Amino acid sequence: MFFEKKSKSDTRRNDETAAVQQPVVESRSLDISVNRAKKGGQAVIGATVKIKGEVVSDEDIAVEGLIEGSIVLKNNELLVGSSGRVHADVIAKSIKVDGELHGDVEVSDRIVISSSGSMRGNIQAPRVILEDGAKFKGSIDMDEAAPAKAFGVVSNAAPEAKAESAAE
Amino acid sequence: MSANALALHHGEPPQKSVLKSSLLGGALPEGTNQTRPAKILNFGGISSESIDALRAFFWGRLTVLDALDSGAYLNDLLNDPDSDRERSTVLEELFAPAIGQAYDLVLLWDFAGFFCEANLPWLDTWLDALVTRDGYVHGFLCHNSTRKIERKEWGIHSKSEFSCKPLEGFLAYQHLRNQFSRHIRSFVIEKSVLLKDGRLEVLLKRK
Numbered sequence: 001m002f003f004e005k006k007s008k009s010d011t012r013r014n015d016e017t018a019a020v021q022q023p024v025v026e027s028r029s030l031d032i033s034v035n036r037a038k039k040g041g042q043a044v045i046g047a048t049v050k051i052k053g054e055v056v057s058d059e060d061i062a063v064e065g066l067i068e069g070s071i072v073l074k075n076n077e078l079l080v081g082s083s084g085r086v087h088a089d090v091i092a093k094s095i096k097v098d099g100e101l102h103g104d105v106e107v108s109d110r111i112v113i114s115s116s117g118s119m120r121g122n123i124q125a126p127r128v129i130l131e132d133g134a135k136f137k138g139s140i141d142m143d144e145a146a147p148a149k150a151f152g153v154v155s156n157a158a159p160e161a162k163a164e165s166a167a168e
Numbered sequence: 169m170s171a172n173a174l175a176l177h178h179g180e181p182p183q184k185s186v187l188k189s190s191l192l193g194g195a196l197p198e199g200t201n202q203t204r205p206a207k208i209l210n211f212g213g214i215s216s217e218s219i220d221a222l223r224a225f226f227w228g229r230l231t232v233l234d235a236l237d238s239g240a241y242l243n244d245l246l247n248d249p250d251s252d253r254e255r256s257t258v259l260e261e262l263f264a265p266a267i268g269q270a271y272d273l274v275l276l277w278d279f280a281g282f283f284c285e286a287n288l289p290w291l292d293t294w295l296d297a298l299v300t301r302d303g304y305v306h307g308f309l310c311h312n313s314t315r316k317i318e319r320k321e322w323g324i325h326s327k328s329e330f331s332c333k334p335l336e337g338f339l340a341y342q343h344l345r346n347q348f349s350r351h352i353r354s355f356v357i358e359k360s361v362l363l364k365d366g367r368l369e370v371l372l373k374r375k
Contacts, residue, residue, distance in 0.1 A: 120264075120265075122265075128216065128219050129216050130214065130215055130216050130219070131216075132215075135213075135234065136213070136214060136232055136234065137232055137233065137234045137264075137265060138231070138232060138265050139229050139230065139231040139232070139265055140214075140219060140229070140230045140232070141228075141229050142219075142222060142223050142226055142227060142228060142229070142230060143205055143227060143228065143229075
């Protein structure tokens, strides 16, 4: 079981590495170079790619290059790879930072800063996970149940969101 | 030699331990008693464990400076009269997330232990700017200057407990209570508790 899981993970990593090493230039609405791994899957911003502006996507994005500006991935994940640099405000479902992220982030599920990752900025997220060695400087808002606390009202939304993230 | 000191000696990762705090609980803003979101400034780094522990009772904003590794360098800059430009760049970088903000609680941990006595008034000026009128500063001093104090990485384990992990080396400067009070003039030590490792846990309030 363990080996199966590991080999799947390795395969995925190899795919991503290949995608990074051989970027395919595709002109889309933005003048950016992306390699789309598969439809509805993950777009990889290659190590030599620099983007300035607003990036909006309905698929996961893995950044090995540089993005400056803003990123909106409402229902998807942003992965900042080990060589990736994101200097942008980000709205996403979840974020994993193996490289560098400077900016304010709003996440509906979780943000993970790995041992090689560094982040500066403000975080709004139900779950913040910092691995040993992760660098973080900035603010974390802890106001999930703010309306209930402020007005003494029991909110239905917050517990549901919590239950979902706990189940994962 | 303690188990953790032995582990450090052999290059193994030291174990986290949990210490009870008599003062932290009184200073931490608690959601059920809050009428507005509160603000906490942490001079140290932060772990997932501390974030989860705070979420259990705290409503507001936690700002993390992760400044402890820069303490020694900053002390050197403050002692160098020719380092004005570099000093202001370092300070701007160090305090960027907190500039213009006032906090209900400042968690200083061992930050004062990086500064020589002559630079404590500088720390007082910053604390004066960063703490609200009714706010607290929590940190560690030294009870006895002859006993060397090991460096530690601190975190919040619960409303009344710290987590701590030993680091290599000792605190550069060990300030006693009276010595510290002489220079931190905007604040008074409201409560203090002696810890087993020779630290003096202190809670400061504005004069």
